[in-house]
Amino acid sequence: MSATVHRLRPKGRKPSEKPGEGNVAEAGYLGSDEALVADLLQGSAGAPAALYDRYSGYVERLLVRVLGSDPELPDLLHEVFAEVFTHIHKLKDPAKLKGWLTRVTVFTARGAIRRRRRRRWLRYYSPEVMPDVAASTQTDQQAMVSRVYVVLETMGTQERLAFSLRRIEGMTLPECAEATGVSLATFKRRLKKADEAFQRLAAKDPLLRERLERVRSTKGGKS
Amino acid sequence: MTDSNDLLDTLGLEIRQSQDEALETGSVRAQVRQRVLSQSHRQRQDRRSRWLLVPAAAVVLLAAGSWLLHEEPLEYAIAGDTENARLGQLLAAEQHPMHLSFSDGSGVRLAPEAQASVPVVWENGALVQVHGGSVHFDIEHRQDTRWAVQAGPYTVHVVGTTFDVDWDEQSRTFLVDVSEGRVRLEGPDTDGVEVAAGDALRLQPQPERFGEALPETEDEPAALASDGADVPQGEPAIEVDGQPEQPGHGTAEVDGLVGEQRPSGAAPAEAVGASEVRRPTRPWRRLAANRDFVGALAALDHRGFDSTLRRMSAAELYEVAGWARQASDPRATRLYEQVRRRSPGSTQAANAAFLLGRMSGSRSDALRWWLVYEDEQPTGRFAEQNAGRILETLSALGRRAEAAERAEQYLGRYPEGAHRRLAEALAR
Numbered sequence: 001m002s003a004t005v006h007r008l009r010p011k012g013r014k015p016s017e018k019p020g021e022g023n024v025a026e027a028g029y030l031g032s033d034e035a036l037v038a039d040l041l042q043g044s045a046g047a048p049a050a051l052y053d054r055y056s057g058y059v060e061r062l063l064v065r066v067l068g069s070d071p072e073l074p075d076l077l078h079e080v081f082a083e084v085f086t087h088i089h090k091l092k093d094p095a096k097l098k099g100w101l102t103r104v105t106v107f108t109a110r111g112a113i114r115r116r117r118r119r120r121w122l123r124y125y126s127p128e129v130m131p132d133v134a135a136s137t138q139t140d141q142q143a144m145v146s147r148v149y150v151v152l153e154t155m156g157t158q159e160r161l162a163f164s165l166r167r168i169e170g171m172t173l174p175e176c177a178e179a180t181g182v183s184l185a186t187f188k189r190r191l192k193k194a195d196e197a198f199q200r201l202a203a204k205d206p207l208l209r210e211r212l213e214r215v216r217s218t219k220g221g222k223s
Numbered sequence: 224m225t226d227s228n229d230l231l232d233t234l235g236l237e238i239r240q241s242q243d244e245a246l247e248t249g250s251v252r253a254q255v256r257q258r259v260l261s262q263s264h265r266q267r268q269d270r271r272s273r274w275l276l277v278p279a280a281a282v283v284l285l286a287a288g289s290w291l292l293h294e295e296p297l298e299y300a301i302a303g304d305t306e307n308a309r310l311g312q313l314l315a316a317e318q319h320p321m322h323l324s325f326s327d328g329s330g331v332r333l334a335p336e337a338q339a340s341v342p343v344v345w346e347n348g349a350l351v352q353v354h355g356g357s358v359h360f361d362i363e364h365r366q367d368t369r370w371a372v373q374a375g376p377y378t379v380h381v382v383g384t385t386f387d388v389d390w391d392e393q394s395r396t397f398l399v400d401v402s403e404g405r406v407r408l409e410g411p412d413t414d415g416v417e418v419a420a421g422d423a424l425r426l427q428p429q430p431e432r433f434g435e436a437l438p439e440t441e442d443e444p445a446a447l448a449s450d451g452a453d454v455p456q457g458e459p460a461i462e463v464d465g466q467p468e469q470p471g472h473g474t475a476e477v478d479g480l481v482g483e484q485r486p487s488g489a490a491p492a493e494a495v496g497a498s499e500v501r502r503p504t505r506p507w508r509r510l511a512a513n514r515d516f517v518g519a520l521a522a523l524d525h526r527g528f529d530s531t532l533r534r535m536s537a538a539e540l541y542e543v544a545g546w547a548r549q550a551s552d553p554r555a556t557r558l559y560e561q562v563r564r565r566s567p568g569s570t571q572a573a574n575a576a577f578l579l580g581r582m583s584g585s586r587s588d589a590l591r592w593w594l595v596y597e598d599e600q601p602t603g604r605f606a607e608q609n610a611g612r613i614l615e616t617l618s619a620l621g622r623r624a625e626a627a628e629r630a631e632q633y634l635g636r637y638p639e640g641a642h643r644r645l646a647e648a649l650a651r
Contacts, residue, residue: 167235
C-alpha cells in the first residue's frame with residue numbers, strides 16, 4: 001500500500017534533523033550536559049533515559065574500539081552506565097560530562113581486559129573470548145579487524161588502550177591522556193611503545209602484513 | 224615516524240569503518256537500555272526507601288508496597304465503572320465520549336462513535352488499538368514510558384504527550400494530531416516519521432493501489448501480515464484472530480499489518496475479544512529476532528527465497544536485506560536494489576542506497592550511491608555518516624578540490640562529527 005502524506009499545518013518544530021536522534025526519548029531532552037547532570041542529581045524521572053540516549057552510542061563505540069567485537073559488550077555497556085548513575089554526584093564539573101564518561105568507559109574496558117588476563121593465567125578458558133563469527137562467514141574486512149584484536153590481545157593493557165584510543169578511535173593526544181588518566185608525555189611514550197609493538201606483532205600475521213604493505217604501497221604511490 | 228603514524232591511522236580508519244557498520248543497528252543499546260534504566264529506577268526507589276526507613280518501619284512498608292504496585296502491569300477503568308476493564312474488551316463509545324483512566328495517570332478519551340481496545344498492558348504503558356473514529360490520548364510521562372497506539376497499519380510510539388488519533392477503516396485514512404510532546408510514527412511510507420507538538424499528519428492510501436492483491440502460491444496462501452515488518456523487532460506481534468494464516472481471511476495487502484487481517488465486514492469486537500500476544504510465528508523471524516541471520520536466510524531458502532520475498536512489502540524486504548548484509552550474504556545487494564525499485568522515493572529506498580554504497584566493490588560505485596542518498600535524504604539518519612564517507616572517498620579518489628569544499632560543509636554542519644578530523648585535514 002502506498003500512502004500520500006499531508007502536513008495539515010505548518011510545522012511547529014521540525015522533526016529530528018540530527019542523525020541519531022531517531023527516538024522520542026532523545027528528541028525529548030534538548031538541554032545541555034550541565035542541565036542533564038543537574039536533573040540527574042535532582043532525581044528527575046526522565047534524566048537517566050536522556051543520558052543513556054545521548055551517550056550510549058558513544059560509550060558502546062568506545063568499548064568496541066578498545067575490545068573489538070565482544071560478547072560481553074551488553075554487560076560492559078550496562079556496567080558503565082550503572083557506574084555513571086551511582087557516582088554522578090562525584091562529577092565536579094558537569095560541563096565535562098563527556099570526558100568523565102570517557103574515563104569511566106576506558107576504565108571499565110581496562111577492567112575487562114585485566115579480568116580476562118587473570119582468567120587466562122588461571123588457565124580458565126573463558127567462552128567469551130571465543131570468536132563469535134565463524135571465519136567462513138567473515139568478509140576480508142571483518143577478518144582483518146578480528147586479527148587486529150588478536151594482536152592487541154597479546155599487547156600490554158596500557159599499550160592496547162593507547163593504540164585503540166589514538167589509532168582506532170582517532171582521539172587527539174590530549175584527549176587520550178585525559179581518558180587514560182596520565183600526563184601527555186606519559187601517553188606519548190605509551191603510544192610509541194604500542195605502535196612499535198603492534199607493527200612488530202602484525203608483521204608476524206600474514207593477513208595483517210599484507211594489509212599493511214598494501215596501505216604502505218598506496219601511500220607511497222600517492223606521495 | 225610520520226609514515227608509521229599515517230600507516231597506523233589508515234589501518235585504524237578501516238577498523239573504525241568496519242566497526243561502525245556493525246554498530247549501526249543499535250540493537251545492543253536497545254537491549255541494554257531497559258536493564259540500565261530499570262536498575263537506575265530501582266536505585267532511586269531504594270534511596271527514597273532508605274530515607275523513609277529512618278522515621279518509621281511502617282512508612283517503609285508502604286513505600287515498598289507502592290514500589291511493588293508500580294512494577295505491576297497497568298490497569299485501566301472506564302469512567303463510571305466500578306471495576307477495571309478487561310484486556311481486549313471492545314470499547315465502543317456510542318453517543319457520548321468514553322473516558323478511560325489508567326493506573327499510571329494517563330487518560331484516553333474516545334469520541335462518540337469511536338471504537339478501540341487495549342489488548343496489552345505493561346508496567347510502564349499499554350498498547351491501544353483504534354478500530355475507528357477519533358481517540359484522544361493524554362499520556363503521563365514517566366521514565367521508560369512505553370505506550371503505543373495502533374490504527375490500521377500505523378503505529379504511534381509515545382513517551383509522554385497529548386495527541387489525537389483518528390482512523391477511518393473504510394477510507395483507511397489515518398490522522399495523528401499532536402498537542403504536546405512528540406510521537407514517532409511507523410507504518411507504510413512513514414518509516415519513523417516524528418510528529419511534534421503543533422503538527423498534524425494525515426496518511427491516506429493512494430486509491431489506485433489500495434487493495435492491490437498479492438500473487439499467492441499454493442503452499443502459502445495467506446498474506447505475510449502476521450509478521451508485519453512494522454512491528455518493531457523484539458516487540459510482540461499482536462495476533463488479532465488467533466489464526467493469522469487462515470486462507471482467504473485477509474485483504475492480502477502488500478504492507479498489511481495485523482489489523483488488516485480482519486475481514487472488512489466483520490465487527491472489530493469479534494476480532495479483539497480473542498486477541499492475545501505472541502511471538503513471531505515465521506521461522507525466519509524467530510531466527511532473526513535471535514540475531515541468527517544466517518539461519519533466517521536458510522529458513523527463507525527452505526520456503527522458497529524468491530517466491531516468499533515477492534510476497535513481502537518493501538519494508539519487510541528491507542529488513543531481510545539487512546539480515547543478508549549482516550550475514551555477509553551476497554544477495555544483500557540484489558535485495559536492496561529491489562527495495563529501491565519497489566518503493567522509490569521512500570526512506571527505505573534512500574537507506575538502501577546508502578547501504579549499497581557501503582557494499583560496493585569500487586569507490587566510484589560507492590560514491591555514486593552515497594550521492595544518491597545525499598540527494599534523497601539530506602537530513603536522514605545516515606546523513607552525517609554518508610557525508611563523511613563521501614569525504615573519505617573523494618579524498619581516496621584524489622578529487623581534492625571537491626573533498627576540500629565538502630569538508631568545509633561537513634565541518635559547518637557536523638562540528639562534532641565522527642569524520643571531523645579528516646574534514647579538518649582536507650579543509651586546510
